[in-house]
Amino acid sequence: MFDLIVIIRTTGPGNIAAVAEALDRMRPMCLAEDGCVAWEAYQSQADPRQFVLVERWLTRAHWEAHGEGPAIQDVYLTEILPRVEREVHPSVPVQSQPVGVSA
Template sequence: MAEIAVVAISVAKPGHEEQLRAALEGIVGPTRAEEGVLQYDLHRDLQEPRRFVFVERWTSQEALAAHAQSAHIQAYRAAVVDWVEHAEIRVVSKIA
């Protein structure tokens, strides 16, 4: 299967920006060590500092699925449930 990309956006509830940032930073290292990850970069929106954006590249849909089930992602999701106002994940493929 062809390489895929992901844009994952998390918006912190007001007052929880730094808690969410720390939690997001905490999953970067373990994720970069996963099989199938090509890129896993965390960004913060300059105009809306409550918005965090991951830009990701994966070797396959299967690698992304394994990532979603990993222990560190499951722990992250449980930890941030009260800190996230909105989350959106878009899986895309490069066309040009």
């Protein structure tokens, strides 16, 4: 599996509704893509300008192909990215010991 966490924060309060609406439209598009296991967008209750995307893909190659699909090309790049700052975190589930931590 290839898991990805994306943290985005709108650059102004006037962008919150537009970003939320675009993320809502992206969800079914992403879920319909080959290799998409899960795709969720969350909006922070503590800071409505902040959103967290949680994505799970069968492989990194599936996620990379997602970058060429309509959800990214027609919605994310044009409607969301100009309105946000973002952090992209390829991630792994926490097991008994986090990655990179030695006993």
